[in-house]
Amino acid sequence: MERLKGTSIYDYLVILISVAIAAAMTIVFFRMRTSGAEYAGVAVNGEMQKELLLSKDYLLELDSMNIEVKNGRIRITSSECPRKICVESGWISSPGQSLICIPNRTVVFIRGHEKDKIYDAVTY
Amino acid sequence: MMQLHINVRKCVAAACFLCFTLLTVSCRRPVSEKYAEKSRFLMGTYCTVKVYTLYNPEEAAAAAMFRMHEVYEKFNHLNEGSPVYGFNNYGYPVEDEEVAALAEKSGKINAITGGAFDITVYPLLELWGFNNSPVEVPPDRKEIKKALRRVGADKIKITGNRIVKKKDDVKITFGSIAKGYAVDEAARVLKQKGVSGALIDAGGDIYVFGEKPGGKWRVGVRHPRGGGISYVIKASDAAVATSGDYENYFLKGGKRYHHIFDPGTGYPSSGTASVTVIAPDAMTADAYSTAFFVMGPEEAIALAEKMEGVECLIVTPCLNEFRSGGFNFYLQ
Incomplete structure (x- = not known):
């Protein structure tokens, strides 16, 4: 050249x-x-209890509820709360989604980047 | 020996500038604007405040959360220190400007909605077990009739800062309006602190103002059956609230008995599974989501069409949908 x-x-x-x-x-x-949903967090009374890799199937037993990770999704399978709203909410898998159990003061949430979230909050 | 020429220095400078530009190009906001998010169990539900501001977002979010806590403590009919508890259980007049003002607004909504929204329905909540003492058995007709005699906006009197009972056994609850009011108060605190964009979520009663990086705030609307999301509303400077029959109910004989009562019959309202209201403020969205639920789709849509800035989506138990004319404007 x-x-x-x-x-x-x-x-x-x-x-x-x-x-x-x-x-x-x-x-x-x-x-x-461009990081997607890789982790879910479990917090009780505002304190993080566990961080779970969504790519690895797992069963988590807490004092008042059981949580399952399977095929990249997470759900509450059983709970001692009276109305089981958290159980009936089913699976979540996208960043920004969460499962809330008010009687047990527990939140299960999907971590992820802001741009991957479908919504910022849910009205219900 | 290596010799560097002026045009090579320019290449290095250009490369550095390119890197700096790439790092900041996606952000529509000034680089210096900061973000904070706070969540906690409050008001019997899960509350979140998300804040974008130039100055101390943590402090702003904490102040907003504290204000919601203050409002809740004052209006919570189960809190022994609340003027509402004293009114309900001992007949003490409420002598509080804030409580009386919200009662006054509730009275106006009661009149506009033909009695569908009524803060005196607390005897029905107690009877049906929706006041923190679950019963899970429908009461008989005589008990309902007896409780209905204690329900009605004409059974309280509001004068200035004072609320008194006109009937000894009347009881009030702000459960269908206080959460929305608390959200509005949180927003007021944030705006006073110079916050440019925020989302306040009190268990699904939501107010957004300003924008976030990327544009308007997005609020998912929960499907009344199945737990998924039906729609996503895009908004800034608006409130969204939903009343539904799927969070607080019991099943008996295959029938669903939920917590949103028709003050006229004493029974849970039928014909509606969920109502989502968009309004200029959260108090309006909260109260009218309950009122529209009780009124039913036809009457509710007719009223919403007359109200400026108010839109609604109503879903029946058969999953038929009714929308006010401007609701689709907010959908993605």
């Missing part, structure tokens, strides 16, 4: 390194922003 007038091999090396750094930072930046 014919060199540009006034440039040396080292100039091209610096240009190459600069572009590589810019490209690498771009890739890292967009990868950070």
Whole structure:
């Protein structure tokens, strides 16, 4: 390749390194922003009890309820609360979704990036 | 020896500028605006405050949550320190400007809705076991008739800051309006603190103002059967509230008995499974979601069409839907 007038091999090396750094930072930046639902959190009385990987099937037994992770989803399978609203809510799997048991003061929620959430809150 | 020329320095500078731009390009807000989110069990439900602001969002969110707690403590008929508890259980007049003002507003909604919204329905809640003492057996007709004699907006008198009983055994509950009022108060606190965008969620009674990065706030509407989401409402500067027969009910003989009573009959209202109301403020959304539930789809839609800034979606137990004319404007 014919060199540009006034440039040396080292100039091209610096240009190459600069572009590589810019490209690498771009890739890292967009990868950070595209993380989906990987974890679910379980909190009781506002305190985190457990963080569960949604990719791994799991059965969690708490004092007052049982929670199941299966096929990338999570649900409350049984609860000692009187009305079982949390159980009847079924499976959740998307960032921003949550299962709430008010009598047991327990929240099961899906972690995820803001851009992956379908909604910011639910009216019910 | 390596020699650097001026045009190479420009390449390095351009690469650095490119990196900086990529890191900030997706954010529509100023880089310096901060976010905080607080959640806690409050008002007998789960409440969340999400705040975007330049200054101290944690403090703003905490202040909003505290204000909701204050409102709840005052209006909670089960709290022995509340003026409402004293009124209900000992006949003490309520002498509180805030409580009297909300009672006054409730009276106006009662008149507008033909009695469908009524804060004196507490004897029915007690009788049917929806006041924290579950019964799960329908009472007989005589008991319901007896309780109905204690229900009616004409059985209390509101004068200035004072509420008195006109009938000794009347009892009141702000359960269908106080949560919405608490949300409005939380929003007022946040706006006073200069918050530019926020979402306040008190167990499904929601108010949003401003926007979040990416645009308007999105509120999912729960399907009345099955627990999924039927619709997503996009809004800023609006309140959304839902009344439904699926959260607080018992089943007996294959029939569902829920907690939203028709003050005229003494029985849980029939013909509606859920009502979602969009309104300019949360108190209005909260109260009218109950009123429209009791009124039924036809009357409710007719009234909503006359009310500025109010839209509603009504779903029947057979999953038929009725919407006011402007409701679809809010859907994604």
